[in-house]
Amino acid sequence: MILQFVETIGSVTLRFLSSIYEALYFTYQCLFKLLKRSSYNSATQDIFIKQIYFTAVQSLPILSFVALVFGAIFIALIVHLALDYGLKDHVGSLIIAFVLNEFAPLITVLFIALRSGTAINTEIAVMKVSNELNTLKAFHIDIISYLFLPRILAGVISVVLLASFLSIIMFFSGYLYLLLFFETGLDLFVRTLIHAISTNDLIIFFTKTLLFGFFVTLIPIYSGLKTSMSYTGVPIAVLNGMVTLIIAIMSIEVILLLIQYM
DSSP states (O other): OHHHHHHHHHHHHHHHHHHHHHHHHHHHHHHHHHHOGGGOOHHHHHHHHHHHHHHTGGGHHHHHHHHHHHHHHHHHHHHHHHHHTTOGGGHHHHHIIIIIIIIHHHHHHHHHIIIIIHHHHHHHHHHHHTTHHHHHHHTTOOHIIIIIHHHHHHHHHHHHHHHHHHHHHHHHHHHHHHHHHHOOOHHHHHHHHHHHOOHHHHHHHHHHHHHHHHHHHHHHHHHHHTOOSSTTHHHHHHHHHHHHHHHHHHHHHHHHHHHHTO
16 A cells, blocks of 8 residues: 555656756747747747737727726826825836836736636647647647747737836826826826836836737647547646636736845
8 A cells, every 4th residue: 555655656757857847948949939020920820919909909999998997096096005104205106016017017917817827828728729730740830839839929928018018008097186186297297107117117017018928829839738538638737727827827927026026
C-alpha cells in the first residue's frame, strides 16, 4: 500500500512537471517567433488586422460606456473619501493608482478574456479536433507564425491601447463629475494628475498591460492545443483555459502589487 501510494504521488508529480515544461517551452517558442522578423509576412498581417478589429475595435463601444459610468463613480468615491479622511493633497495620487494602475488594465483584460479569449480557445480547439492543424503542418506551414503569432500580437496591442483609452475616458468622466459638483476647472484637474503621475506608475501600467495582453491570448491558444480529439472535449478545453487564464491574471496582479509596494 505504501509503495503504491508513493508510486501514485511520483506519477502525479512527473505529469505535473511535464505539463509545466510543455507550457514553458510553448511560451518560449511563441516569444522567439514574436521577436523573429522572418515570422511576419502578408498572411500573418491579414490575420493580425482582422484580430485587431475583432479584439479592439469591436470592444470600444461597451468599454467606453463602462469607463464613462465607472469613471465618474469611482473618482467621486475617491474624492469624497480623501476629503473625509484629510487626504486632499493625495487625491491625484489615489486617482492615478486606482484608475491607471488597477482598474483600467484589469477591466480591459477581463473583458478581452471573456470576449476574445474564449473565441480563440474554441477556434484552436475545433481546428485541432477537425485535423486542420495537422493539415497545415502537412503543407509545412508554421502554425505558430501563421495562426498563433498574429493573435498574440493583436492581444498585446489591444490590451495596451484599450487600457490607455479606458483610462482617458475614466479621467474625463471623473472630471465631468468634479466640474458639476465641485466646479473644478480643467486646468486644475489636469495639473493635479500630471503632478501625481510618476515614471513608476507608467512602468507598472505598461508592464501589466503587456503581460496581460500576452497571456490573454497565449493561454487560450495553448488550452485549445491540449483539447482531446473529440468535439465533446472542446467545451472542457475552453473552461479549463478560462480558469487558467483568470488564475494567471490574478497572479500577475498580485505579483506586481507585491513588487510595487516592497
